[in-house]
Amino acid sequence: MSVRIGVYPGTFDPITLGHMDIIRRGAKLVDRLVVGVTTNASKSPMFSLEERMATVRREVADIGGDIHVVSFDSLLMDFAEREGARVIIRGLRAVADFEYEYQMAGMNQQINPRVETVFLMADVALQPIASRLVKEIAMFGGEIGKFVTPAVRTEMIDRVTVIGRKGS
Template sequence: MGEKIRRALFVGSFDPITRGHLDIIEKSLRVVDELIIGIGVNANKKSTLSLEDRRLILEKIFSEEERVRVVSYSGELTVHLAERLSCSCLIRGIRDSKDFEYEQTIAQMNAQLAPEITSIFLMSDPKYRHISSSLVKEIASYGEDISPMVPAEVIAILKEAMEKA
């Protein structure tokens, strides 16, 4: 296993992107040549940040990293998006055993649907395991400082979006 993976896909709603997400992305870039970050759009879920804001934040954060590309998608299984984008693997971040149980089930289903695509689980750094996008939004709604939990690019845009809501 000395060679890198050519292209991988890391998906999420990124509503907002957190330092935990960034940790997984940084770890991914150690083993892949190109990482595609897929912003999933779920029509049944109301996002705090618009798709445009989420995309803008990600593109700004990774503007200097030529090995990262940002796409958005909806109405398509993640594994089929990976096939369409010629990705050989899906990157999944794991914070705890609950995440592992859930992701293991999804990985098994994806393997049945697209056996040529491998799921790779990367463990979150312990200092980020407690962070989730929903918890960040709850804390921000009380006016608390979220800067230890999210990249700087998120703070003003999230505050503005929450004031509009």
């Protein structure tokens, strides 16, 4: 019997409650879920790759199931192949996400037709959450507790405080 492996890729800078929702639900669809943490320089990461890896590992530890957190710096389809995945799990928040994700899924299908993309709609209460916006709110001193776990909130406040000191 083969193990169904899925990959959920992202920068997770920071990991949000929306990401956690997709991870929980995605883990139920496959035997093993590989959370692929990558770096996208155009997103101006607040946390290093190592910090994001540690945070994601901590946050998914209590979910249950076979969840692995792995870093990657390659084409998503190459990473999926290397992990033995046959499914890419992507979260959708809004119609604008769908257009981009649909195009990416089509390109990925051309690169590797053995791997399918599965879209999960974010929970309605979590749909507006985006890491980029959470970072922006935190940078301006806004309350982010509705968007991230308490531990991530503390890490972000600490980071914003350090950044603020460097800027003064």
